[in-house]
């Protein structure tokens with residue numbers, strides 16, 4: 001009798017909870033019934049099944065959104081459990097969300113990077129700060145570090161670091177040794193950001209037989225983010241626990257390392273020692289002038305500058321190498337431009353690379369087809385309308401430069417690598433708000449100018465010195481694990497090209 005009573009109570013409680021959840025889900029989804037999108041395939045999980053189907057077919061998130069955009073149009077929705085996301089590629093919506101309305105970022109889409117597997121990762125860094133007022137204040141404090149006049153002072157250090165890679169590659173340029181350019185660029189960009197932003201000699205390019213602990217830690221965390229995002233039950237599966245443990249260890253390592261950087265520099269400034277005028281100095285002084293800034297937030301920012309300043313540029317450069325190899329006419333024209341502008345000069349100034357207009361177009365075209373950070377999300381605090389569809393306040397809205405850049409109506413023959421589409425004389429002008437690899441408006445990438453200068457000097461020097469052949473065995477597919485990267489690692493063989501043969 002007692003057992004039956006307990007069982008009855010348990011069943012009633014479970015039924016009540018399920019009814020409550022069901023009403024919550026139905027009510028939540030009803031607000032979006034007027035918006036097109038793929039049918040729900042499981043009442044509780046929403047579109048997770050469809051998402052998994054895409055992933056099993058070898059697609060990645062951005063490729064899936066492109067496919068769905070072609071099927072359902074410029075505004076469509078997807079539901080995951082109780083949450084509904086809206087995706088848009090409409091240029092006017094992009095303008096409103098990123099520029100004119102400057103809508104806040106969406107917490108639900110940042111949750112997995114603010115804390116990853118319960119360890120603090122990006123925390124309340126510049127990139128993940130949701131509170132607009134706090135973000136405006138902190139962005140104003142950081143902006144001076146990224147102004148063009150400040151970047152000019154970094155030219156010499158940039159050349160020194162890049163030349164270390166050029167020397168290393170020259171030693172490998174026997175036409176036989178396989179070199180993963182993604183790995184090489186990852187080490188170089190890490191050395192550059194370490195040196196330029198934090199005054200650290202990381203020496204990853206020179207002193208290594210394998211990846212540095214720092215690079216491994218960052219890559220592990222990125223893998224952790226994508227595994228976590230693509231599988232809602234990831235943390236519950238025992239088979240994943242050892243991986244999760246490794247990711248948490250890597251996160252703690254990044255935090256301790258960054259905190260140590262901050263504290264050592266703070267102590268040096270307080271002692272009155274000489275310290276380089278770099279981003280870290282600026283961050284520490286910002287803290288000394290604004291003691292109310294939490295130390296943990298400073299550590300968040302240091303981690304973000306290391307992470308954002310490294311992978312993205314390395315991915316851009318690797319994809320560009322692949323595109324150039326696949327388009328020999330573009331490579332030839334680019335090399336002619338480099339030789340005409342600087343010959344074999346080894347020190348390249350910012351002015352030198354800024355003269356190279358075709359180089360600029362090549363980088364832009366590479367970012368169009370392969371934007372390292374393709375997605376951005378906003379969450380309007382009030383109802384908005386996109387192409388006649390009412391979008392309720394609080395909806396996470398996704399925009400993807402990858403998607404709009406591959407739509408025929410905005411970029412004719414979208415899969416063709418054609419840098420001239422960015423020429424000021426191009427026949428078809430780029431439709432505004434369809435191309436935004438650094439996003440647009442106030443929350444645009446703070447490191448954009450720095451990344452562009454860095455990528456241009458690196459690429460110009462590589463083109464100037466080396467011929468390269470991509471390894472025939474590798475895949476040129478894209479892998480999306482937080483950033484978009486070339487799956488095969490852009491493995492190639494190199495030979496020296498001492499003089500330009502035309």
Ligand code: HEM
Nearest residue numbers: 126127308309312313316373376437438439445446447451
């Ligand atoms: C090719 C290289 C790069 C690309 C494609 C890129 C792309 C982006 C994108 C798309 C965003 C917006 C993210 C979002 O909306 O959630 C962003 C933000 C940001 N990026 Fe970059 N980035 C690059 C290089 C860099 C570098 C070199 C640094 C630092 C040294 C950097 C630091 C940041 C920071 C701090 C933010 C947050 C800005 C804010 O919200 O105020 N990025 N980047």
